[in-house]
Amino acid sequence: MTARPDAGATTAAAAVATPPALHVHRVSVRFGDALVLDGVDFDLPAGHFLAIVGPNGAGKSTLVKVILGLVAPQKGHAAVFGRDAGDAPERIGYVPQLKTFDRTFPASAVELVVSGIRRRWPVRVGRRERERALAALADVGAERLADRPLARLSGGELQRAFLARALVREPDLVLLDEPATGVDFLAEHDLYDLLERYQARRGATVAMVTHDLAAARFHASRVLVLNRRLHGFGLPEDVLCDACLQEAFGHLGHRHAVAF
């Protein structure tokens, strides 16, 4: 399974002119004794919708953290649009797994979105910032959540608020870590809709960690199968084949999920 489907088709000059959205070069990450990522290597050209799939503990979230510059790999490096990971946060809109934020923190959805504009927590939200935040919330169908405390939002509503925050600065790369976890089917369906519309409008790149292989097959233009090592990278129909999944997951799971 080739890691660079465009290898040989691009000249060096072209590669310099349009750096890939994601350039992950032989990244290995070790936490203590555990090797979490092993020589992961791929390039994702701009404009694609990448689904990152793999079993639990495969290192998917770690890969996301390497791309964000939160984790420094022991070997290899990553770059986003040609800049070292962590050096261009303004180009990335990140939607985290909704596990790390403080649920008791007193905040409204508007404040959350404004934190994405300012990249700091606001003391006071100005009128123009508020308008921008409301527009971002409206774009994801969450305008009625504007002044609601985050603690009172459901999983799906929180997901929308965090997505509005990620998209408010119109990033070139939208990076999501298991956004559909804890969210019902309808909300999940909406999420893909929203992302595809944003992509179409902005020509942005999306990279999403997901457990939903069917969604990956349907929505993604590239799929990365990860289980410490890279087990596949390319078109969904090539990569989500039985043999690849067997190798990566150790079993085929529910066969109907990837029926073509």
Add this chain to the structure above:
Amino acid sequence: MDELFEVLRFGFMQRALVAGALVALMSGLLGTFVVQRRLSFLGDGLAHAAFGGMGVGALAIVSAGLLGAGAGVLRSPLWIALPFALLTALGIAYVRDRTDLSSDTAIGVFFAVSVALGVLAFSRIPPDVNLGFNVMDLLFGSILAVRAVELGAIVTAAAIVVAVLGATWGRLAYATFDDELARTDGVRSRRLEYLLFALSAVAVAVSAVVVGIVLMAAYLVIPAATARLWSRSLAGTSVRAVAIGVATTVIGVIGSFYLDAPTGSAIILSQAAVFVAAVATRRRSG
């Protein structure tokens, strides 16, 4: 009412109110973060570290023969209590950062060690030596007897706390909300946590010398916890925490004077009354 104004003309009353108000200011601003980060035990821990420092400082003063002599600054155990509390704070932050131990465990360890050192130090001071303060003073402070050097330290500490928090509030609040998200936006959350601990140590050390250990822990937690029940934003919590702290200080200081009651107790009970009112009337903001 005239009587009240008469009382307020006394220098010691004015100093007590200014000292108390500034302690409330520092505690309200820092306490908002301490409470939100589930570090409420930290105030207690640092106050007891200040106790340990005061003991060691008092022993040092007596041993060096400085009691009753020398410049104002050397006569106060504050100059050892402060670095002692600072080292303790950084030690707690380090253990929290580098080990799997939870905050309350780390704080508990340092707390116990500080108290032990303080008791050991005080036990080495000959009983006939007059230190100018007694055990009740250490526990509940002697705010009505605050000295110029201590007031000066409180004013300086308050200026530092306000200046530093003013410069870092947006980042600190962001890291408090979601550490990982803040780091993706370039916030150096680990450094900010060490900074928060250091500022808390400074505030607690200079304040505990005046308001006492028990009262200091209360100042850092109760007004902020109360404010949290009445606020929908972190900034709102900070403002209300300071307001509640200052108001209960004024009520407690003046009330204790009239009722001839210990000032520390009066302040804490005022804070408790407001807290109970807040629990009863809190907005369901989640």
